[in-house]
Structure formats: structure tokens, C-alpha cells
Amino acid sequence: MAVVVTDENVARTPWPRAVEEALAAGAVEIVGRSVLEPGEAAKRPSAVERLWAEWTRAGAGRETLVVAVGGGVVTDVAGFAAATHLRGVEWAAVPTTVLGMADAAVGGKTGVNTPEGKNLAGAIHHPVAVLADPDCVSTLPDDVHADGWAEVVKAGVIGDASLLEALEREADAVRGRRLDVVEGLLAASVAVKADVVAADDRERGRREILNFGHTVAHALEHVTRHAVSHGRAVAVGMVAEARVASRLGRLDPESPARIADVCAALRIPSSLPPGIRPAEIVAATAVDKKRRRGVLRLALPVALGRHDDEPGVEVDESELEAALGA
Ligand SMILES: NC(=O)c1ccc[n+]([C@@H]2O[C@H](COP(=O)([O-])OP(=O)(O)OC[C@H]3O[C@@H](n4cnc5c(N)ncnc54)[C@H](O)[C@@H]3O)[C@@H](O)[C@H]2O)c1
Ligand SMILES: [Zn+2]
Numbered sequence: 001m002a003v004v005v006t007d008e009n010v011a012r013t014p015w016p017r018a019v020e021e022a023l024a025a026g027a028v029e030i031v032g033r034s035v036l037e038p039g040e041a042a043k044r045p046s047a048v049e050r051l052w053a054e055w056t057r058a059g060a061g062r063e064t065l066v067v068a069v070g071g072g073v074v075t076d077v078a079g080f081a082a083a084t085h086l087r088g089v090e091w092a093a094v095p096t097t098v099l100g101m102a103d104a105a106v107g108g109k110t111g112v113n114t115p116e117g118k119n120l121a122g123a124i125h126h127p128v129a130v131l132a133d134p135d136c137v138s139t140l141p142d143d144v145h146a147d148g149w150a151e152v153v154k155a156g157v158i159g160d161a162s163l164l165e166a167l168e169r170e171a172d173a174v175r176g177r178r179l180d181v182v183e184g185l186l187a188a189s190v191a192v193k194a195d196v197v198a199a200d201d202r203e204r205g206r207r208e209i210l211n212f213g214h215t216v217a218h219a220l221e222h223v224t225r226h227a228v229s230h231g232r233a234v235a236v237g238m239v240a241e242a243r244v245a246s247r248l249g250r251l252d253p254e255s256p257a258r259i260a261d262v263c264a265a266l267r268i269p270s271s272l273p274p275g276i277r278p279a280e281i282v283a284a285t286a287v288d289k290k291r292r293r294g295v296l297r298l299a300l301p302v303a304l305g306r307h308d309d310e311p312g313v314e315v316d317e318s319e320l321e322a323a324l325g326a
Helices: 015-025 045-057 072-087 098-104 134-139 142-159 161-175 179-199 206-211 214-223 230-247 255-265 278-287 317-325
Strands: 002-007 030-036 065-070 091-095 109-114 117-124 297-299 312-314
Touching: 002 015, 002 045, 002 072, 015 030, 015 065, 030 045, 030 072, 045 072, 045 109, 065 072, 072 091, 072 098, 072 109, 072 117, 091 098, 098 134, 098 142, 098 179, 134 179, 142 161, 142 179, 142 206, 142 230, 142 255, 161 179, 161 255, 179 206, 206 214, 206 297, 214 230, 214 278, 214 297, 230 255, 230 297, 230 317, 278 317
Parallel strands: 002 030, 002 065, 065 091
Antiparallel strands: 109 117, 297 312
16 A cells, blocks of 8 residues: 655646556555645645644555655655654655755655754654656756756765766756756766765764755855755855865865856856845854854865765854855
């Protein structure tokens, strides 16, 4: 038995039907279908309550598989509901966005936002399977598509120089959604995240590198009340944090411009939006969960495509302010 979860936008694409046909071919009976409202606002506790109720009414028991078909919002909500329904049922992720395939569906983090903040309730609950079909990018709106590639750039910068080179070379093909190209790049991106996540039990702290670009990104999202999309915020954050790394002598001086150029080629702006002052961003980093003992901490690579076992670096606020103003 299986229950399928998607959102209203994804429900209009061919992908949920394709998943249902695959389940039917495997003689898996679908006993429930839930359609969440689209967007970040749906990532709230009441959505989880609704899934618990719908699954219980559908007769979903401990052996029922939850299948989440959608972007990061759907996989985060459905994965968290699966982690908690009857104290935990198995789930499978079918990510349908670039961000979902490259990032959200890998690593087992699930959860929702609370009125107090983003991702404040959640669980680590690994899906039994992640089925990513790069064809899904063909139905994405342009802005959602472009945005997701920021995380692929991040994967290249932190862990795979050849992925970064391929993005530079193939930016036109990515924008044109050439599937043969997209597939290889997404696979390389997943490999970087999977490697970091898998290694972390042995090398504590290495997972922090996944936060590269995100200290600034979260601050920018906070300051603009999420008017700036996550991918754009990550692009701004990667360039600014790379500049800090260069100023500290950790990264060579050409690297920040190279990151900015590849983002530009992928149509992701990486400069601070007009009207936002560097000092505001620095002040907003104080709320970052990664900030320890009140000290600003950035996760920085040591070269393009490489990080070490201790990526977390304590940084003077003035360094970041200067980097954001550069
Ligand atoms: N769990 C993790 O490790 C992790 C990592 C990164 C991000 N996230 C979370 O992921 C969320 C963002 O994910 P997202 O960017 O995928 O956003 P999303 O799920 O909101 O999807 C973006 C938009 O695209 C639509 N959509 C999705 N797939 C489509 C398709 N194939 N065709 C047409 N439209 C489609 C959605 O309905 C939505 O309107 C955030 O809440 C973030 O916190 C989680
Ligand atoms: Zn991110």
C-alpha cells in the first residue's frame, strides 16, 4: 500500500501520474492522495496534521509507503509526517525541482517551519528510495529552474572542481534544459552532498561545509522577508563568503569572481540587491543557528572544488562587511 503526496502545481504536471503508473506496475495499491498548497507557506505544522489525518482515514498502517512527489516543500513536509505517523513509516522521495534533486531529497533532513522560524521542527528520517527523473525540469517555471542551480554551483565549489568547470562550459545547455547535460550535472551534485553527509559520522564537523554561502543567504532572506529567493541569496552568499576566504588567504583571489561569473551565466544574480546595506546583513547573521558563542562563523572551502575536515572558520564581522560591500 502507498499514499502519494504532492502539491497543486505538481499535480498539474505529468509526474504524479507517472509515479502512480510505476507503483501500479509494481502491484502497489494507492490508498490515498494528498495535494498540499504550493509554496513555502505550506511548510507548516498544520500540513503535517492534515497528512496524519488523511493517512489515518485512508487506512494507512505501519507497512504503508509514503511517496512524496514534488519540490523541497513537499519532500520536507511529507518526510516529516512519515517520520512521525505511527512513530515512523517508510517513505520515498521523488524530487521534481532542481533544488529537490540536488539538495533537499539527499541527507534525510525533514521538517516544517514554525511561526518562530524556518525549519524549527523536524527529524532526520531517510527515505528508503530517492527517484529523481531529470525530465521533471522541463515543466519548471524559469525562475524556479534557475534558482535551483545555485545549489549545484555550491556543490561544485565545495567538492568537485570538474562539476564547476562543466557548469561554466555548459551554462547555455543548462538554461536550455538539455536533458543529457542536466542529468550528468545533477548526478555529480548529488554525489558531492552524499559524500559529505556519509562521511560526517566519521569526521564530525565536515557537514558544516554544506552551509557554504548560507550564513549570508539566511541573513539576506531574513532581512528581505524572503522577497529574495533562496538560490539568489545563496549566490550572493557564496560570492561574499568566498571574498572573505580570499581576504583570509584561504582561497585564491580569482575564485570569488569565478563563482560570480558562473552564477551570471546561469542567470542567478549574485550581487546584493539595491537598498540592502552590508551592515544590515552582518547584523542579521546573529540569528544564524550556526553562530556559536556569539562569534560569526563561516563554512569555507580551501580551493574551488575542495574543502577540509574543519571548514568552520571564525571570522571578524568587519571582514564580512567589507566583502559584502566590495
Ligand atoms: N531537507 C533538506 O535537506 C533541504 C535542503 C534544501 C532545501 N530544503 C527545503 O526545500 C524547500 C525549497 O524547495 P524547492 O525550491 O523545490 O521549492 P518548492 O517545493 O516550493 O517548489 C518550487 C515551486 O515549483 C513548483 N514545482 C515543483 N516541481 C515542479 C515541476 N516539476 N514542474 C512545475 N512546477 C513544479 C512547486 O509547486 C512550487 O511552486 C525549502 O523549504 C527548503 O527549506 C530542504
Ligand atoms: Zn540552500
